[in-house]
Amino acid sequence: MNDTRTPPVGKLPAPVRTLRDRGGLRHLGLVGALVLLCLVGLVTRPDTFATSSNLVTLLALASTIGVITVGMTFVIIGGGIDLSVGSVMALASVWATTVATQSYGPWVMALCALLVGTATGAVSGLLISYGRMVPFIATLAMMAAASGLAQRLSDRRTQLVAPENDAIVALSTTRVLGLPILVYIFAAVVAAGWVLLNRTTFGRRTYAVGGNAEAARLAGIDVRKHTVLLYALSGLCCGIAALIIMARTTAGSSTHGYLYELDAIAAVIIGGTLLTGGRGTIIGSILGLLVFTVITNLFILNGLDTSDQLIAKGLIIVAAVLLQQRTANTG
DSSP states (O other): OOOOOOOOOTTTHHHOOOOOTHHOOOOHHHHHHHHHHHHHHHHOTTTTTSSHHHHHHHHHHHHHHHHHHHHHHHHHHHTOOSSOOHHHHHHHHHTTTTTTTTTHHHHHHHHHHHHHHHHHHHHHHHHHHOOOOHHHHHHHHHHHHHHHHHHHTTTOOOOOOOOGGHHHHHHHEEEEEEEEEEHHHHHHHHHHHHHHHHHHHHHHHHHHHHHHHHHHHHTTHHHHHHHHHHHHHHHHHHHHHHHHHHHHHHHEEEETTHHHHHHHHHHHHHTTTTSSSSSSOOHHHHHHHHHHHHHHHHHTTOOOOOHHHHHHHHHHHHHHHHHHHHHHOOO
């Protein structure tokens, strides 16, 4: 039966609601915020902000957390949360730089990082889906376990990439059209994530599971299997991020990824993804990440204290959540 009721007073017209649901309005707002931040940089540090070297620095900084943010976007749209991404990235970097792994060469190191990240993420997904654990608790436990294992494997020491495996480091030092290869890896992950979320059955199922898991189950979606795949995908992104951080720092370390989970979650929220799941976009998450990255860069260039950066990020997160609530109430 068709619903012919008159829309409640105060509801937005359908085209506007559709644009808002797709993130169009929020994307425009984030682009505006980026432009404003760039203007601040041009005014406060015109000699350094607009240089090509600073642009490369910005993109390199965004690449590591950006790859993790792509995986986090899928998890949160699917109705979950992953607090273990920073520790999983550290574990993947440590495992890939052990003496035994490095003896097989850079390709095996890369494969090791990807497999460790994917397997660790899949374990979290299994605990949540089949162990019926709350995502917050399961990934919190994984964060602690992965961090401890990384410390045990490395004996709390930094493991340098051996000279014979400089192909890993070349991802950061080799430039194509003025940009390091790792920036292109970041761009490829973003593009693949966008296609997967917007042009495949997997993406549609992710929205369905996050919007209403029970309805998705009744529609024939294997919710538990899909949840495992979402966390495995997040782990795979952590493995790719481990390669990038190894290239940038020429080492693997249990200290890599400190607070990366907070930055990734914040970028996703600022980008418009609902914490309750069912709505969000890859583009919005990346724009949110770039806002954070530019803010951090401005603080560094202007010699401001790190604590002030954290305060600013906290205020932005609060504002983004309040805006989400207001949008939900008026939608």
